[in-house]
Amino acid sequence: MSATILSMEAVSLSFKDKRVLNNLTFAIPRGEAFGFLGPSGAGKTTTIKLLTRQLKRDAGRISLFGRPIDNATSADYERIGILSDTSALYERMSIADNLRLYAQLRGASQRRIPYLLERMGLADDQKTLIKNCSKGMRQRTALAAALIHEPELLFLDEPTSGLDPAARAEVHRMLAELSGKGCTIFLTTHDMAEAETVCDRVAILDHGAIAACDKPEALMLRYARNRIVVKTRTRGTVETSKDAAGAAALAELLEAGEVLSVHSDEPNLEEVFLELTGREF
Amino acid sequence: MNASVRKLGALMGKDVTDMLKNPTMIVCIVMPVAFVLLYRYIMGNVGGSMGMMGGADMGADADMETVEGLITYVLLNTALCMTIGMTSSAMLVYGLAEEKEKHTLRTLMLANVSAEQIMLARGLVTLVVTAVVEALCFFVSGAPMHLFAPYMAIGVLGALPIILLSLVLGLASRDQMTAGLYSVPILLVVIAPMLSGFSPMLGDIARFLPTGGAASLLRLATEGALFGSEAVLPLAVTAAWIVLGLVVFKLLYRKLATDN
Numbered sequence: 163m164s165a166t167i168l169s170m171e172a173v174s175l176s177f178k179d180k181r182v183l184n185n186l187t188f189a190i191p192r193g194e195a196f197g198f199l200g201p202s203g204a205g206k207t208t209t210i211k212l213l214t215r216q217l218k219r220d221a222g223r224i225s226l227f228g229r230p231i232d233n234a235t236s237a238d239y240e241r242i243g244i245l246s247d248t249s250a251l252y253e254r255m256s257i258a259d260n261l262r263l264y265a266q267l268r269g270a271s272q273r274r275i276p277y278l279l280e281r282m283g284l285a286d287d288q289k290t291l292i293k294n295c296s297k298g299m300r301q302r303t304a305l306a307a308a309l310i311h312e313p314e315l316l317f318l319d320e321p322t323s324g325l326d327p328a329a330r331a332e333v334h335r336m337l338a339e340l341s342g343k344g345c346t347i348f349l350t351t352h353d354m355a356e357a358e359t360v361c362d363r364v365a366i367l368d369h370g371a372i373a374a375c376d377k378p379e380a381l382m383l384r385y386a387r388n389r390i391v392v393k394t395r396t397r398g399t400v401e402t403s404k405d406a407a408g409a410a411a412l413a414e415l416l417e418a419g420e421v422l423s424v425h426s427d428e429p430n431l432e433e434v435f436l437e438l439t440g441r442e443f
Numbered sequence: 444m445n446a447s448v449r450k451l452g453a454l455m456g457k458d459v460t461d462m463l464k465n466p467t468m469i470v471c472i473v474m475p476v477a478f479v480l481l482y483r484y485i486m487g488n489v490g491g492s493m494g495m496m497g498g499a500d501m502g503a504d505a506d507m508e509t510v511e512g513l514i515t516y517v518l519l520n521t522a523l524c525m526t527i528g529m530t531s532s533a534m535l536v537y538g539l540a541e542e543k544e545k546h547t548l549r550t551l552m553l554a555n556v557s558a559e560q561i562m563l564a565r566g567l568v569t570l571v572v573t574a575v576v577e578a579l580c581f582f583v584s585g586a587p588m589h590l591f592a593p594y595m596a597i598g599v600l601g602a603l604p605i606i607l608l609s610l611v612l613g614l615a616s617r618d619q620m621t622a623g624l625y626s627v628p629i630l631l632v633v634i635a636p637m638l639s640g641f642s643p644m645l646g647d648i649a650r651f652l653p654t655g656g657a658a659s660l661l662r663l664a665t666e667g668a669l670f671g672s673e674a675v676l677p678l679a680v681t682a683a684w685i686v687l688g689l690v691v692f693k694l695l696y697r698k699l700a701t702d703n
Binding site for chain 2: 214236239244246249251253255259263264269304307
């Protein structure tokens with residue numbers, strides 16, 4: 163079993179009298195892409211802030227690279243890349259100059275810059291000043307800056323917000339590659355499709371507590387309805403159950419040559435969330 | 444290369460690049476030079492008029508020397524106060540406030556850059572730029588060259604407490620609007636020695652303000668008495684402000700560096 167890179171154990175946090183995180187517990191092994199899902203205000207960004215020591219917890223234990231986070235050193239933080247909700251770039255500097263700055267700060271090779279510019283679709287705009295960039299270009303530059311030193315652990319807070327579908331797909335491909343190379347990814351998103359695509363495992367956060375934590379497909383199967391949907395030639399859409407009675411009904415439709423398509427009606431992650439929390443996104 | 448040195452170099456490079464492209468910073472750099480140029484033009488005319496009134500006897504020559512010495516002091520004092528007020532203080536406070544407002548300070552800290560490294564880079568760049576602007580002002584003022592070395596030493600020394608206090612004020616500013624609010628009082632305090640000629644009482648107070656010691660040392664330098672016993676008090680005043688600046692900085696920067 164891979165070593166645990168990041169873990170939380172019974173972690174809680176309150177702002178004044180309001181409990182914002184309640185008894186969070188999870189462990190992330192090396193190379194896993196872990197999704198933290200929930201609507202705005204659920205506590206996703208607050209969790210990232212705790213994990214990156216921007217906030218201090220009230221209770222519980224957090225460990226980073228196998229050590230208590232309070233003992234984490236500067237060398238540990240050199241192994242981390244962070245794209246936060248407020249990640250910002252220098253507006254009067256170009257895209258390439260911003261990446262050069264972060265490469266220098268991180269001690270990364272300048273040769274990474276052309277590669278990242280190419281992957282992020284920014285090669286043609288590398289001399290553009292950040293103040294003249296669109297939101298998507300800024301987001302891609304910030305993501306490239308977070309990846310410049312090939313981190314072992316990557317915190318991504320809504321990494322594809324503001325990106326068009328093509329750029330989003332490219333980011334997803336990059337994250338899959340990074341994960342394949344052993345980079346551990348902690349990703350927050352409220353985009354369920356993104357979580358299904360990118361994450362090996364997801365935790366659904368509701369009102370500061372983890373409502374469920376598993377592989378996306380396992381969650382979807384767990385909350386699957388006992389229902390098969392059959393589209394027929396003359397009888398419209400027929401719903402039947404996943405049991406002996408359903409099998410008999412399906413067999414009868416097949417024998418009659420009525421079946422156009424058969425669907426097992428599994429929910430998507432959004433529906434799982436609704437099921438778990440009673441709330442919509 | 445040592446990681447701290449590497450980061451410091453990167454931060455200083457970034458600060459210089461960003462500063463040269465920032466109109467607010469350019470104004471802070473150009474203003475003191477423009478002020479000295481204007482004062483020289485005005486003072487030159489005043490000196491010329493007094494020379495014409497004095498005639499050619501020995502007493503008039505002595506008066507002319509006094510007038511020229513006074514003009515040199517006024518010009519250099521203006522240069523020093525304006526440079527420290529605009530370049531060492533306003534530029535630094537606005538620069539840091541912008542970093543906080545636009546979240547670039549937080550982003551740097553999330554890239555494993557410490558608050559100490561950011562402050563040190565900002566402080567060093569500001570000190571170097573202050574020295575460059577002070578030197579430009581000196582050459583624009585037309586002051587005699589033998590005053591250059593003492594003027595630069597006094598200028599750099601006088602800028603230190605203001606740089607330290609401005610780092611704290613920059614961190615305390617939530618945004619550039621607040622920075623404006625904080626910069627005005629500190630600018631008034633810094634340029635107070637420039638205005639001390641208008642009132643003896645103001646002059647007495649100004650001697651003990653952060654740039655008061657430097658202004659007194661500058662006066663002694665123009666009078667050729669910099670290495671006399673009279674220099675002890677202004678040196679002590681300047682040293683006291685440097686120590687106070689260090690203490691305030693040490694006490695507050697860590698708390699302020701974790702923005703909001």
